Amino acid sequence: MIQQKTIVQFVAETNLPTTQGVLRIRAYRNSDTGHEPIAILGDIHKFEGSTPVPLRVHDACFTSEVLGSIKCDCKDQLDASIAYIQQHGGLVIYLHQEGRGIGLANKLAAYALQEQGFDTVDANRQLHLPDDVREYHDAVAILTDLNISTVHLLTNNPRKVEHLEQLGIQIAKRIPLEVQTSTTAQAYLETKRARMGHWLHPKSEPKA
Numbered sequence: 749m750i751q752q753k754t755i756v757q758f759v760a761e762t763n764l765p766t767t768q769g770v771l772r773i774r775a776y777r778n779s780d781t782g783h784e785p786i787a788i789l790g791d792i793h794k795f796e797g798s799t800p801v802p803l804r805v806h807d808a809c810f811t812s813e814v815l816g817s818i819k820c821d822c823k824d825q826l827d828a829s830i831a832y833i834q835q836h837g838g839l840v841i842y843l844h845q846e847g848r849g850i851g852l853a854n855k856l857a858a859y860a861l862q863e864q865g866f867d868t869v870d871a872n873r874q875l876h877l878p879d880d881v882r883e884y885h886d887a888v889a890i891l892t893d894l895n896i897s898t899v900h901l902l903t904n905n906p907r908k909v910e911h912l913e914q915l916g917i918q919i920a921k922r923i924p925l926e927v928q929t930s931t932t933a934q935a936y937l938e939t940k941r942a943r944m945g946h947w948l949h950p951k952s953e954p955k956a
């Protein structure tokens with residue numbers, strides 16, 4: 749059974765013309781936290797009953813998505829996810845959980861330490877911040893609103909799989925999301941692979 753801790757209400761649905769075509773956007777508001785998660789919809793009506801729906805749960809990254817930072821692969825993953833659901837159907841849920849949940853200012857503080865040679869995990873520890881505090885009740889509330897309980901999850905992150913499953917979402921299959929990215933982001937990806945257990949191919953091995 750899907751657990752629901754927070755109160756997330758549907759606000760509005762609209763079309764949004766973008767460089768990637770017209771996106772169908774649903775806005776929500778969590779009256780408890782004030783967060784305003786959104787769902788970007790591909791065709792979800794073709795999935796009936798218990799058919800798994802392709803899903804990306806994406807967390808905000810101001811630095812890459814707005815400023816064009818090449819320190820990470822977040823924007824590449826978002827673009828790839830939107831392209832996927834446009835082609836195959838499904839949805840992207842976008843949550844405002846910057847910096848794996850520590851917030852933008854803390855993330856930039858960690859970047860400042862990374863300039864001194866710390867990797868992303870050790871920088872957070874220097875700041876006494878957790879590696880990852882993202883949580884997914886809002887995503888589950890949106891899936892409940894859309895009557896979706898079984899998904900194919902686009903992710904490389906085992907923690908996200910585990911947390912969504914704990915909240916009652918059935919993940920029938922994981923769809924890997926390895927994107928072409930900058931050489932600058934490679935060090936970050938290598939840290940995510942080696943230290944946070946993300947399902948990514950090591951740099952030295954060819955992709956299967």
Ligand SMILES: [Zn+2]
Pocket residue numbers: 809811812820821822823
């Ligand atoms: Zn990022």
